[in-house]
Amino acid sequence: MTSAQPPAANPQPQVAVFMGVSGAGKSTLGAAVAAELGWPFYDGDDFHPPENVAKMAAGNPLTDADRRPWLARLHALIADHLARGEPAVVACSALKKSYRKQLRAGNQGLVFVYLRGDRERIGRRLAQRLDHYMPAGLLDSQFADLEEPGSSEAIVVDIDVTVDEVIRLFRSRGAGGLK
Numbered sequence: 001m002t003s004a005q006p007p008a009a010n011p012q013p014q015v016a017v018f019m020g021v022s023g024a025g026k027s028t029l030g031a032a033v034a035a036e037l038g039w040p041f042y043d044g045d046d047f048h049p050p051e052n053v054a055k056m057a058a059g060n061p062l063t064d065a066d067r068r069p070w071l072a073r074l075h076a077l078i079a080d081h082l083a084r085g086e087p088a089v090v091a092c093s094a095l096k097k098s099y100r101k102q103l104r105a106g107n108q109g110l111v112f113v114y115l116r117g118d119r120e121r122i123g124r125r126l127a128q129r130l131d132h133y134m135p136a137g138l139l140d141s142q143f144a145d146l147e148e149p150g151s152s153e154a155i156v157v158d159i160d161v162t163v164d165e166v167i168r169l170f171r172s173r174g175a176g177g178l179k
């Protein structure tokens with residue numbers, strides 16, 4: 001690489017939300033990108049109220065009403081980071097457009113990174129994952145809920161994207177990195 005980008009004079013604060021269905025790799029890739037950038041990483045799973053965790057563990061999909069307090073907590077986390085001018089990476093499925101709207105409200109400087117992959121490839125990954133409370137059977141309901149974002153709403157990447165490629169895409173967005 002020879003064409004270095006000029007440093008941004010006044011970088012915008014930014015928070016990247018890695019989204020997609022269970023097993024897409026939000027936690028794995030999000031944490032790796034955060035580590036590479038030296039940004040803190042937050043896993044959306046850790047912000048679920050205990051009732052939601054119990055529901056998922058029992059194999060029951062969450063309703064929109066279940067997700068509302070969870071999204072509110074994540075929205076507050078993102079807003080705090082942006083207000084302090086401290087970047088961060090968050091993993092959050094954000095499957096429906098209304099969920100993304102709730103997270104985005106007033107949070108200029110937030111960008112979604114959508115990890116896109118088909119049911120079969122993601123199902124294979126989930127089948128190999130043992131240490132997690134999300135049973136693979138919930139994947140169908142995740143795909144049923146998924147309203148895929150387009151490129152105007154998110155940076156859309158394949159589930160096999162590399163850490164370096166994601167960071168390159170951030171930087172190609174210019175000063176502040178993310179819109």
Ligand SMILES: Nc1ncnc2c1ncn2[C@@H]1O[C@H](COP(=O)(O)OP(=O)(O)OP(=O)(O)O)[C@@H](O)[C@H]1O
Pocket residue numbers: 020021022023024025026027028029045091093125126128129132134159160161
């Ligand atoms: N790029 C990759 N290549 C191969 N396997 C991967 C990759 N990224 C993640 N995995 C594996 O796929 C499985 C799912 O990844 P991960 O737990 O990060 O998904 P997730 O989107 O966070 O899911 P959830 O919503 O259930 O938390 C894990 O076993 C992980 O090790």
Ligand SMILES: [Mg+2]
Pocket residue numbers: 026027028043045091
């Ligand atoms: Mg995860």
